[in-house]
Amino acid sequence: MNGNGMSRRAFLRMTALTGGAIALAACAPAAAPAAAPAASEGAAPAAAAAPAAEGVAITFWWWDDVGNIWADGWNERNPDVKVEFVNTPFADAHDKLLTSFAAGSGAPDVASIEIGRVGGFTAKGGLLDLKEVFEAGVYEADMVAYKWTQGSTEDGRLVCFPWDIGPAGVWYRKDVLDELGLPSEPADVEAIFSGPDHTWDDFFAFAKQIKEVSGGKTALFADAQTDIYGATYRQQGEGYQEGNKILIEEKATRPFQLAAQARNEELDANIPWWGAEWQAGLTDKAFAGMVIAAWMQGGLTRDQPDTVGHWRVAHAPVANYNWGGSFTAIPAQTKHQQEAWDFVQWSCATAEGQNMLFKASGVFPAYKPAWADPLYNEGVEFFGGQPAYRIWTEIADNIPAILRTPNDLQLDDIVGAELTLVMKEGKDPVQAALDAEAEALKRVPNVTG
Numbered sequence: 449m450n451g452n453g454m455s456r457r458a459f460l461r462m463t464a465l466t467g468g469a470i471a472l473a474a475c476a477p478a479a480a481p482a483a484a485p486a487a488s489e490g491a492a493p494a495a496a497a498a499p500a501a502e503g504v505a506i507t508f509w510w511w512d513d514v515g516n517i518w519a520d521g522w523n524e525r526n527p528d529v530k531v532e533f534v535n536t537p538f539a540d541a542h543d544k545l546l547t548s549f550a551a552g553s554g555a556p557d558v559a560s561i562e563i564g565r566v567g568g569f570t571a572k573g574g575l576l577d578l579k580e581v582f583e584a585g586v587y588e589a590d591m592v593a594y595k596w597t598q599g600s601t602e603d604g605r606l607v608c609f610p611w612d613i614g615p616a617g618v619w620y621r622k623d624v625l626d627e628l629g630l631p632s633e634p635a636d637v638e639a640i641f642s643g644p645d646h647t648w649d650d651f652f653a654f655a656k657q658i659k660e661v662s663g664g665k666t667a668l669f670a671d672a673q674t675d676i677y678g679a680t681y682r683q684q685g686e687g688y689q690e691g692n693k694i695l696i697e698e699k700a701t702r703p704f705q706l707a708a709q710a711r712n713e714e715l716d717a718n719i720p721w722w723g724a725e726w727q728a729g730l731t732d733k734a735f736a737g738m739v740i741a742a743w744m745q746g747g748l749t750r751d752q753p754d755t756v757g758h759w760r761v762a763h764a765p766v767a768n769y770n771w772g773g774s775f776t777a778i779p780a781q782t783k784h785q786q787e788a789w790d791f792v793q794w795s796c797a798t799a800e801g802q803n804m805l806f807k808a809s810g811v812f813p814a815y816k817p818a819w820a821d822p823l824y825n826e827g828v829e830f831f832g833g834q835p836a837y838r839i840w841t842e843i844a845d846n847i848p849a850i851l852r853t854p855n856d857l858q859l860d861d862i863v864g865a866e867l868t869l870v871m872k873e874g875k876d877p878v879q880a881a882l883d884a885e886a887e888a889l890k891r892v893p894n895v896t897g
Contacts, residue, residue: 505530506557506784506791509545511538514809515560518795521804525794529787531558538562548781549574555779557788563686563773564860566598566608567852575607576778582789584609587797587815594685594849595814599775602691602851608775610814611796612805614741615843616679616764616771618642618651620668622832623758624736628661634760634834642763648680648706651765655715658736667717667735672710673871674721675739677703682769685848688859688888694895696885700863704877708870727751739764741771742840745830746810757829761836768843773814812840855892862887 508519508531519533534556536544542565548554549572561569569575578584584606588596591610599608618641625632631640641651655668669675680703688696710716717735719725729735730752738744749756776796778788795801802813803821813819819841827833866884869875889897 503528504784504787505532506782506787507532507534508558508560508791509534509536509541509556510560511536511541514805514811517805517808518801521801522791522794526790529784529790531791542568545569545779546572546574548779553781555781557778557782557784558791559777559779560611561608561775561777563598563614563775563852564857566775567687567856568854569777570599570601570605570607570852571854574780576780576782576785577605577607578609578778578789578792579604579606581785590797590816592814592816592844592847594770594847595773595775597849598686598773598852600851608777609792609796611774611776612743612811613814613844614743614770614772615812615840615847616682616739616741616769617839617843618737618739618762618764619744619759620737620762621733621755621758622760624666624733625658628658628666628736630658630661632760634762637760638762641765644766646765648676648765652710652713652715655710656713659715666733667715668737669715669739670717670719670726670729670735671721672707672716672718673867675716676710677707677867678771679739679764679769680706680766682771683764683767685850686770687850687852687856688863689853689855689892689895690850692895694859694885694888694892694897696859696863696888697881697897700867700884701878701881704867704870704881707867708874708877711871730755742812743772743810749810749830757832759831760834761831761839763839763843768846770844770847770849812844814844816841816845855895858892859888862891 506529508515510533513535515533515535519531522529522531541560542562545555545559545561546568555574559575576582592613595610595613596606599610600606618637620632620637622632625637631637640646640654651668658666658668681699684699688694688699711718717729719729719734731754748759776792778785778792782788795805797815799815799818799821802815802818803823805811806813806818807823824837824841825835826837828836830836863884866875866880866887870877870880885897889895
């Protein structure tokens with residue numbers, strides 16, 4: 449387990465997210481075949497490395513069958529350049545890609561890279577600098593700022609193109625709160641704990657009220673290790689390293705303390721995420737909410753259909769945050785640079801491409817012009833008619849970020865080990881953060897405290 453308590457990549461491995469089985473709405477209607485689109489109004493068009501060839505095929509790796517939506521959508525519009533989607537298991541999608549760099553062959557034309565692994569690629573060779581080869585910088589203003597930063601390198605290259613994001617907040621079951629006689633309308637719940645005018649103590653006070661009114665049968669959230677640590681750490685921007693400086697003590701101490709407080713005060717259901725106990729807890733109303741990201745909608749729609757329509761969403765206390773997300777990248781090995789870039793532009797930097805995938809899977813766009821679609825102002829059935837998609841856009845545009853590093857996974861593991869000691873053995877949170885930083889300084893080369 450890593451320092452997040454539960455990572456989005458664990459969710460992807462364990463639930464396969466949508467598997468192409470969920471349709472939140474119909475895919476976008478077919479359009480006329482299109483060449484590589486321009487960026488937003490006023491921006492210069494991206495430069496072509498070479499004219500796109502006819503009758504070629506490019507490979508696209510992703511770890512979910514929902515990738516067929518993009519491949520099929522592209523192929524209907526561009527019969528001369530075929531995208532061949534390859535469902536590549538999550539670990540292979542990253543590890544095989546790194547292996548292909550070392551071997552000099554075997555990479556796809558377009559690769560998918562998840563946020564937890566992106567630091568291992570931005571610091572390495574093997575991927576095209578999209579700003580240099582294609583002038584991808586024309587899209588920077590159209591992308592969520594933190595996502596652009598995460599796909600960039602310290603020297604300003606863009607090697608991982610923004611794709612999807614995970615704007616996050618507090619989800620709660622209106623039906624459960626109604627049964628308990630507690631405030632349940634979004635405006636009333638927001639007034640209790642949401643936003644910069646409230647603290648996590650306000651949130652904990654509401655959680656305590658739920659426990660008391662339910663006679664201890666219902667908690668507001670399942671697991672403080674995931675719900676509380678996962679949120680409070682990410683509110684500072686994901687990552688425990690900036691430049692050569694390790695930030696574990698600075699960024700983990702308070703989240704450790706808050707997660708420990710919630711557990712010690714018995715505010716959570718003390719049910720670990722994702723397993724059979726967690727699913728049973730949802731069914732039995734052992735917890736009335738969760739602190740999680742937009743991508744959770746897909747899994748719940750599939751696995752807990754009886755809850756659809758009962759969920760509502762509120763802003764987290766203190767600050768907005770992001771949890772998860774992915775990128776596309778073009779390996780330097782490709783023999784079809786322009787065709788690969790045309791596909792990346794259409795899928796990730798047009799409203800058509802981004803909303804085609806979003807409508808079918810709930811994978812939320814990093815490309816802000818996609819948010820102009822009327823869909824984002826409509827009530828969402830999953831959230832009982834609440835216009836939750838507009839809330840996600842408001843959250844997404846106000847999130848901090850720092851550059852990712854190749855040490856991210858190792859640092860996650862170091863912090864996660866200490867977090868487990870805090871939660872399961874009652875280790876002092878302050879000492880745990882100090883010990884995690886000391887361990888990082890010992891194990892990670894060329895860093896400072």
